[in-house]
Amino acid sequence: MVKLFITGATGFLGSELIPIIAGECESLYLLVRKKSLLRAKQKYADFSNVKFVVGDLTNPDLIEGEYNELLGEVDSILHMGAYYDLEGSYKDCFIQNIEGTMNLLFFASLCPNLKSLHYISTVAISGESSGEFLEDDFDHREEITNEYSKTKWEAERLIRSWKSEAKVRIYRPGIIIGNSKTGDFEKVDGPYYFWKTLSNVKMLSPLISKLPFLPMPINPHATLPIISVDNAARLIKNGLLLDRKEKLMTFHLVEHMCPNVLDLVNDSLKEFSIDANIKLMDNHPLIEKTFKILGLPKEIIHYMITPVEYSVTNSLKHLGLNEQRGFDNYKDIILKKAKKRFGVSK
Template structure:
């Protein structure tokens, strides 16, 4: 039977990269892409660009105007009936990824949207895999070693993004006893390790935006924590996910796609300073002071940094990726070392730092 891949989250960066990879891996596959109605034109342009870049037949792609938060994903019942027999793989990536997202929006999209996708998945007659994109940070405020087999241990959460992604993963976990489910928990996603390409300057790129604002002054370290920060390039996420989506031993698994040997946040910050500004920090400011400054709207809009970002540089969690490493080892898939790609990431940022499409609106 021909594979049909059903995606939410297109034309987002990770979904687009996954589809580009799958186009080559599975040359006869069909792609059904659920897109919000107002994004259909943008999605069509993305499909056209992908087909041109990858040499793929446009007939392999179908754009479906819909909405994950509505019953039946807002897809017509007749077409749903067709998808029931046709879809073999579901990749659910649609979510609100903003750390500053309000609770009501986060809950509607991340939790209720995932509930609707789960109901859709239950309808499929020929499902071979349901791949759900969670996050390593469903761990919330936990510290110490965190296993892939763990989820609910009484943790609290640093923001509504984490809380709702946790709630969403609970819904997906309920399917594991009946369906072939693969849950992906990425660390903090960086750009491509070979080209530096990324879609948005969020996460660690907020550090670069902060440094841009104070490049002419002596640079501080932010806090004296020995915490490590878990960064992973997008190409590792894509290569690992495509493999896990087809590996039989990953059909009922949860995988930390994290760096097994992460660096201290202080070292990461120092390397970014050197690459971007050409100098090292010379003194230390308490992270609480920076956090208080970012709580002031005028200041965070000036530096273009969300206040929720700061806590991730003192996060004491250690993400055990034993199961992911075990399964991926047979395919020779490894997470690239941070120092091997940060130069490219910073170079890409320098080239595109004024591109409004890559900016995150900071309120």
């Protein structure tokens, strides 16, 4: 059985993954900051094979104290720890995403029995690409303008160029949304920015309904690359247990049937009882200013105006991605939970 070392285990994705992977592992070593240790122990108190390692990704030594015995134990590593903020500064993103990955790779190089390294990247490394983006696509650094995406691209480059006998598996999740069964979510991200804004402007609904149209920067062919947190966790679990001889494999973790942006906007307006006639338009500097006023990060405009199809060939073939399952299967659960979270009663 696997002896797995994990970073980022107490985050949203980790909280879904640990309960379903614990039974497949002999030992799980979770890297946690000292200030988060008590919370982590409480979260995973029911799992006897979970062990806690105090440390910090930003520390060159990674782990506090002596850890030679741990090095000989670990045979797989899952690196999920990262700084995620679409509007974050390059400095903050660099420290966590690039330096953190460098420190993790140094630790990995000291593990004599390491068989596999699994890294959680993001589809955001595709930058301003349009059209089909393959799982093996990578060399497009000049097209990335977002600081978070830049540092995740650099971190993936470090993972790809790492010299080791261990197999490398890279997972690129789309925008991770709530649990498909409960709707529970942790952070305002992706479509949740829009839903939060709708909850704030709902009181203006009578005024909006009188407008001849509501201009929005949307390409009618654009889709939103999302995946529910429970589905992402399930696919990563399958990747951790996958026995393949390839040295490097990359997987896009997005629903096989991602929602069309325009359809999602119209469905959301209907759910929030806002009557509006959407008028499609190209991006414009005034749009970014308007988004800022509304509390919407300008970085999400790319997803609204650029049609990108993320190939999921490897995920379908090797991870068990369900080609019959899409956002439509659970959108009502997600929308209703978002409304409740943002204080919309009807």
